Amino acid sequence: MSNRQPTLDEVAERAGVSRGTVSRVINDRHHVSAKARLAVQSAIAELGYVPSMAARSLASQRRGAVVLAISSDDPALFANLFFAEVIAGVNAVIEETDLQLLLVLAASERGRSRLARILQSRGADGVMLLALRENDPLAKVAEAGGVPVVHGGRPLDGTPRWYVDADNRGGARQAVEHLVATGRSRIATVTGPQDLNAGVSRYLGYREAMALAGLSDHRVAHADFTEAGGAAATSRLLDEHPDLDAVFVASDAMAAGALGVLRERGRTVPGDVAVVGFNDVRAAQHTRPALTTVRQPIIALGREMTRMLVRLIDGEEPTPLILPTELVVREST
Amino acid sequence: MSNRQPTLDEVAERAGVSRGTVSRVINDRHHVSAKARLAVQSAIAELGYVPSMAARSLASQRRGAVVLAISSDDPALFANLFFAEVIAGVNAVIEETDLQLLLVLAASERGRSRLARILQSRGADGVMLLALRENDPLAKVAEAGGVPVVHGGRPLDGTPRWYVDADNRGGARQAVEHLVATGRSRIATVTGPQDLNAGVSRYLGYREAMALAGLSDHRVAHADFTEAGGAAATSRLLDEHPDLDAVFVASDAMAAGALGVLRERGRTVPGDVAVVGFNDVRAAQHTRPALTTVRQPIIALGREMTRMLVRLIDGEEPTPLILPTELVVREST
DNA sequence: GTTCAGACTGTAACCGCTCACAGAAAAGCC
DNA sequence: GGCTTTTCTGTGAGCGGTTACAGTCTGAAC
Incomplete structure (x- = not known):
């Protein structure tokens, strides 16, 4: 047959x-x-x-494939809507080309060496990198591959030549400005991990907006983007700053935790405390009250990363891109 | 350089x-x-x-890559934890081999023809297929490729030669038996789409368990696996069978909808009505009350599919596999 | 000391395509 | 009509491996 x-x-x-x-x-x-x-x-x-792909790429010295490398191979971490949406965006652009998409989950040493092998065996014409922590060795592996590398989100250390990122700082500022505009002044924040660019930038945006509004930005608790972490941080916040009347939470998952704690502690939302999240994951609509949040264009992130990579492969010189975020007002403010 | x-x-x-x-x-x-x-x-x-991958695969006539084809390219549909977890499982096995993983999101004609091209250009040594509806043309495209095909979940029409599936029927039976064991007898069900194997099998399991317990299985409403659909179906169920004292809902998302409707209609859970879901998505722990549900081993599904495919590529003759499900009892029963 | 099986090694023919080069054909010019 | 350009086409040498085949070398058996 x-x-x-x-x-x-x-x-x-x-x-x-x-x-x-x-x-x-x-x-x-x-x-x-x-x-x-x-x-x-x-x-x-x-x-x-x-x-035949094989013959063609042997003769032409290009591979007709790109790799999407995600710095995470813990199933629990990867199993995250964020990645799924990025992949959807990447796929949309890939489909328009005749490139193939290689997926590499590479947080461990093993995953990294797999990526290195692929690149060294001339197995791909370019790489997209996602979710890098500070000093993530994956970045070095990718850069050493001799093919274009596009970062999704800036790594914390150093700015790569090509990246696509959401406007985390601007989005955070927007969120806080919204709180200010609706009459809040003792605004706290629950931050994300400070070794992740998204965590740092959102915190920065918070501080900028507070400074601009002439408000004090000392009500801060650091957390880790998880629901449990958000709950714990909110708890600390309430202990230390019982007077707070709003909190900007740097992710929706953490905001869900925050809502729970606020309820337990007898604060009404948005009556006593207004809450804004970040990301606009689907679940944000289903919290009670529904969460006001900053929408991040995740699918667009994937799409634009891929466009940028395709341009690089074609020999063009694209410039880094920052995607706008959008405030979605619901019931929690 | x-x-x-x-x-x-x-x-x-x-x-x-x-x-x-x-x-x-x-x-x-x-x-x-x-x-x-x-x-x-x-x-x-x-x-x-x-x-060099290219040279090697040209000479040896094998590609060193497999494709994971997902019958969905609507970002909204793909952006689903189910797929993310499957991918995590697939990756875990791929990492142990020197195969590469090609991802193809292929619900549209365009996506399908991409898959066809990949297979015809001898671009992969095998295919894994996910989420096929009745008569999904993707199956034919894959089978025509001349390489082994492993299905994730049985398609409704015909049983493929090689597949890995969760024990949907057994899980449903387990759920209903649990309801019976805790003293319920007027047990209703909200089903999933009846053109999807998972929908049909879970309904079948419900009917089997009811028959075994000598109970009547006429309290049925069909829905579509979405939260809204589950809510509407539950509403109909309450209208037609106000006496029900339990409901087996064929997915957690639908169960979340059901909980909302029950609350609105003044029924307590689990006091008046016990509720069991299916899937054990993360959100199931966060409903109120927390949802009793049937856990499906999604990561294992991905893992076993990949193992099976690797065996096929190595010329072995594996047999189809049904993965056990597990009842997770929480507060809603 | 042959003979010979068996373990090792080298050779060369592909695998199916791209690409630089050279030759042929067509077109343009005086 | 001859000559130059320009456009088109064929040729052959790779690309970097795999693999069948043939040859070499060993030690054991006779």
């Missing part, structure tokens, strides 16, 4: 031309007469010819 | 042997003297040699 696929030579013979001409038609090159092109095209159609 | 990678010939020369011998060492074949093997190995280490 699995009859040998036809080869370029068979197409050439059938079309009555030479191998070179068929190759030119396939790769849409100039210097092919209309007649020859037509003959080749119909031969291809009749034979159901599809060029 | 991107200095040409060393080739096999350079390794051969440095080791003072022929190309063939180097190849044998790399592929761990017999008939290589210890001396030659050692010389080659150190030459490889010194040169940092990594074989």
Whole structure:
């Protein structure tokens, strides 16, 4: 059944031309007469010819594939809507090209060496990198591969040449400004991990907005982007600053935890305390009260990373991109 | 910087042997003297040699890659923890091999033809298929590729030769038996879509358990696995069968909807009505009351699919696999 | 001391495509 | 019509491996 696929030579013979001409038609090159092109095209159609990736990439020295490397291989961490949405965005662009998408989950040493092998075996024409912590060795591995690397989100240490990031700082500022505008002044924040750019930038945005509004920004608790962490941080916040009337929580998961603690502690939301989250994950609509939050264009992040990488592969020189965020006001403010 | 990678010939020369011998060492074949093997190995280490995927797959006619095809390219649908967890499981096994993982999101015609191209260009040694609805054309495309195909979950029409599935029927039966054991007898069910195997099997399990317990299984409402659908179905159920004292809901998302409706209608859970869900998504712990549910081993699903595919590629003949589910009792029963 | 099986090694023919180069055909010019 | 350009086409040498085959070398058996 699995009859040998036809080869370029068979197409050439059938079309009555030479191998070179068929190759030119396939790769849409100039210097092919209309007649020859037509003959080749119909031969291809009749034979159901599809060029062999392997032969093509051996001869041309490019691979026709890119890798999406995610710095996480703990299933619990990877199993995260964020990644799923990024992948959806990446896929949307990949589909328009004839590139293939290689997925590498690479937080461990093992995963990293897999990526290194792929790159060294000329296995990909480019890399997209996601979710890097401070000093993540994955970045070095990727950069050493000799192919373009696009970062999703800036790593904390140093700014890579090419990246796409959400406007974390601006979004945080927006959120806090909204709180100020609705009459809050003793505004606290629960931050994300401070070894992650998103954590730092959102905290920075909070401080900027507070400074601009002439408010004190000392009501701070650091957490880790998880629901439990958010709950604990909120608890500390209430202990230390019982007067707070609003809290900007740097992720929706943490905000869910915060809402729970506020309820337990007898504070009404948004009556006593207004709450703003960050990310706009689907669950944000289902908290009670529904969460006001900053929407991050995650799918667009994936899409734009991929566009940027494709441009790099084509030899262009794109510039880094910061995607705008958007405040979504619901019931919690 | 991107200095040409060393080739096999350079390794051969440095080791003072022929190309063939180097190849044998790399592929761990017999008939290589210890001396030659050692010389080659150190030459490889010194040169940092990594074989070229492209050349190797051209010559050997295998690709060193498998594709995971997901029948969904609507970002909203794909952005689903289910898929993320499957991918995590797949990755865990892939990491142990030297296979690469190609991801194809293929619900549309375009996605499907991409998969077809990959297979026809001998771009993969095997395919894993996920989330097929009745008559999903993706299945045909995959089967036509001439490489082994492993299904994740049985499609509704026909049983594929190789698949891994969760024990949907058994899990449903377990759930209902639990309700019976805790003293319920007027047990209703909200089903999933009946063009999806999971929907049908869970309904079947419900009916089996009811029959075994000698109870009537006529309290049924069909829905679509979404929260809104589950809410609407529960509403209908309460209208038509106000006497029900328990409901087995075929997914957690639908169960969340059901809990909302029950609360609105003034029924206490589990006092008046016990509720069991299915899947054990993370959110199930956060509903109020926390949801009793059937845990599906999603990561294991990905893992076992991949193991099965690897065996097939190695020429073995694995048998289909049904993974056990597990009842997780929380507050709603 | 032959003979011979068996372990090792080298050789060379592919695998299916790309691409630089050279030759042929067509077009443009005087 | 001859000559130069320009456009098209064929040719052949790789790309970097795998693998069948043939040859070499060993030690054991006779």
